[in-house]
Amino acid sequence: MNATSLAEKPYLELRKQIIYGDIMPGELLSENNLxxxxxxxxxxxxxxxxxxxxxxxxxxxxNRGTLVKEISYKELFEIVELNNCIMNYAVELLQKGAINLDIAQIKLHLDRQLQAEVNDEYAVYLKHSNLFARTIVENTRNQIMLQTFDSWRDKSFRAGMIGWKLRPNDKHYSANVLNSKLYEALSTEQYDKIKAILEENHYRIRERFIRMGNI
Incomplete structure (x- = not known):
């Protein structure tokens, strides 16, 4: 077995620990210790x-080690912008009848994210909130778009987990209301309403980033 194959185990484990906030930003990793x-x-x-x-x-x-990077809020905002574009594209395809939607799968992820919030399982909430959006993107059958979505999903998840671990008693952002509204509009094929919901959410998030001085 070559070094690249052997690297898979520590790579996946360290990646998971970083994404889940078990290894926090600013930590210095040592090759010897690892x-x-x-x-x-x-x-x-x-x-x-x-x-x-x-x-x-x-x-x-x-000669110093490996530094775990801080969260880039500029990058997070760019992810939000990209996600908004992708979701609107998917809605356009739905409105034109170019694709079909797996509404049962979307409802499954919505139910699980709602229950996770009740159970105070923030990681589970984040997982199914992301899968709610991913199911919509997946139905576009655009593999490049789906790969793009997947490439930034873990960074968004990581930001949520780190914020939750650093400030466990704060009220954290929840997409439960947003996704509930989207599901209701999707299930009744109210596409203009979906676009309005997405636009309003995008505006609110943008204003939040501006107030925080992150963009």
Missing amino acids: SKEFEMSRTPIRNALLFLENDGFVTILK
């Missing part, structure tokens, strides 16, 4: 860290 933790040589560990750097989660510092 080598001991995963019981393997430094070469696959180094490759795993290179993969994480390519994903945008860490920065490898020469």
Whole structure:
């Protein structure tokens, strides 16, 4: 087994820990310590860290270690902008009858995200909130668009988890009301209403980022 294959295990495990906030921004990772933790040589560990750097989660510092990157709120806002464009594109296709929607799957993810909030399971809430949107995007059958969606999904998830862990007693952003409104409009094929809901949500998020001074 080559070093690249061996790197998969530490890469996936470290990626998960970073996304779930078990490894927080600003932490410095050591090849030596990780080598001991995963019981393997430094070469696959180094490759795993290179993969994480390519994903945008860490920065490898020469002779110092690997720094877990801070959340980029500018990048998050750009993700919001992109998501709004993708969702509106999907609605246009639905309105033209060019695609069909798996409304039962969308309802499943909505129910699970609503229940997760009741159970105070924030990670589960984030997962199904993302899957709610992903199901809509998936139905466009545009693989490049879906890959783009997936490429930023984990960064959005990470931002939510870190905010929740740093401020567990705060009221955090919830898409439950938004997704409930979207589901109701989708199930009754009120496409102009869906566009209005998306536009209003986009405006609110933009204003929130501006107030926070993040864009």
